[in-house]
Amino acid sequence: MNLFSATRARLTSMWAKDRTPGRVPDLAFYDLTWGIPRNYGGMTSVLLHRSGTFGEYLDKPVEILTLDPALDVTQENQRLREAGALGSKSTIRGLWQELLAADDDELRAWFGEPLEPEERWSPADLPTPPGTPTGMGRTEWRDGSTVSVVRFDRPDGSIAVLDDRREGRVITVFSHEGRILARYKRMRNFYFAWFDHLMGATPAVLINESKTVGAWVHSYRRRNVLLCQVLHNSHLEPGATSLYGPFTPSRIKMLENNEAFDLLAFLTQQQKSEFEVAFGEEPNRVVLPNSRAFTSLPAADADTRRRGSGIVLASLDARKRVDHAIEAVAGVVGSAGEQVTLDIFGEGRLRGDLEEMVSRLGLESAVHVRGYTTNVQAQLRDHSFLMLSSRAEGMGLVLVEAMAQGCIPIAYDVRYGPSDIIEHGRNGFLVPDGEPLALSAAVDHFLGLPEEEVAALRSAAVARARDFDDARIAQAWKQAIDTAWKHKEAAEPEPPKPQLVRVEQERENAGGTAYTVVLHEDPAQPITAELVADVVSEGHRYGLRVVAKRCDSAAPATYRFVVPAGVLPDSAEGSCAVYVRFRGSRLQRRIKVGTVSVGSE
Structure with a gap:
């Protein structure tokens, strides 16, 4: 062991x-x-x-x-x-x-006693010429552009760890005297x-x-x-x-x-x-x-924020599509009776491009790229609405932060978050993804609402924020x-790897591929775990899981499942492998039973 x-x-x-x-x-x-x-x-x-x-x-x-x-x-x-x-x-x-x-x-206490008490580290284990120090006691050697060896030294200069990647990978841990305490073939x-x-x-x-x-x-x-x-x-x-x-x-x-x-x-x-x-x-x-910590909104009659003051809080990169928010404001500035402004807080590699866009559209008096802010709550409290134009979100926590301050969110309906947080028209507005004109229309609609409806929106937004x-x-x-x-x-303990007796594959009249899988079953130890099928493309970038139904309780154990046609998109290309395993077992314990073609056939 x-x-x-x-x-x-x-x-x-x-x-x-x-x-x-x-x-x-x-x-x-x-x-x-x-x-x-x-x-x-x-x-x-x-x-x-x-x-x-x-x-x-x-x-x-x-x-x-x-x-x-x-x-x-x-x-x-x-x-x-x-x-x-x-x-x-x-x-x-x-x-x-x-x-x-x-x-x-x-x-x-960490690694145990030395594996080989008489064996010690030798400088001869390192390649030549000397490696390149990278800081924090780390030195690396490269073979072209590939890191081949990494050495980690203690402050006293003794070697602590050698990560040798020249033939496979071996991570060796040393005592202060250079004795080998542990070896690992995987960094994990x-x-x-x-x-x-x-x-x-x-x-x-x-x-x-x-x-x-x-x-x-x-x-x-x-x-x-x-x-x-x-x-x-x-x-x-x-x-x-x-x-x-x-x-x-x-x-x-x-x-x-x-x-x-x-x-x-x-x-x-x-x-x-x-x-x-x-x-x-x-x-x-x-x-x-x-x-987020919840902060109460001042009473509605004490709310002095200007209706047309908008804000964006985002990294200035391609994922956040801040240019869509600027384009949306450009569509409102010329038509709205209320003066519309947009303050953009954030940093990123596209800042210069966004500033150039503001200048090109003649929006210098309306749109300002402010840079990074450390006082998010105060900024949201001072602005009337927030725009979110991202390609995707994990949740869109900034929406909650805005709503907690009564700042109305106007957001693209992207995966994931906006539609879970915003109830359209009640506490904010959802806009079709990727349509700056729709963002403009939503801002224009918000600007035209009666004061009592805006107050109700802000109150509902604060109430929704309490859920978070x-x-x-x-x-x-x-x-x-x-x-x-x-x-x-x-x-229960992890199920074993299925033992395949035979597999049958046939086309369904309604489309798709039906599989009948027969497994070995010991009468003294009947199978109780559920069988599932994993259908995966090369590289596992596409896939689905199907539950297999047991046909009867008699041995041999027989299961049936159908992989429907046209489920995986054509972009998956080629064919997908079909595996079966017992539910709850590791992928190493699955067996391949066939392939299916991708596309709507």
């Missing part, structure tokens, strides 16, 4: 001794992300804020785990606390900073060793935020750890007309292993519903929107975690 397997077995044994079935223990809370960018965006802002609400409303300290070797965790904790962005019960921890600072006693197992070191046998919840980390963290399965993945953005590519793809390439590994997570958190009901069309329904999925209040969403998280823990406790 290797070190990784032995550690896992030891932790499972320790956990089993203290386990009380049916009871949710006092869980330790961990949040996981790759790093904390200096100028972080929405996802990092959300995880920092949510961690703070867990501390405030659930009395749960949260340790935020980071894997970025370039992150100075000490500096980051200080910076974010001074900025008020890090909750009083939240702490950022970094794998690399802790590993490089650990003494040999700590390293043995190196990361898992840190998770095990931190959590041990303690009941815990680990919430992963990162799509990059989500591609491999699904393999971290521990009896005492509830593994949660948050989907911060769409699983479908912008503009997708089918719910079966194309899926976002950077999320494919996470998506196809979605059942491995104990809890899969969606920000909107629309995304959860559309996801389940392709991937089927599972008990591990729940809607947990982002939240920090305290309410924190309690929703607690309930979801408790339910997922009970389900994890009651779950």
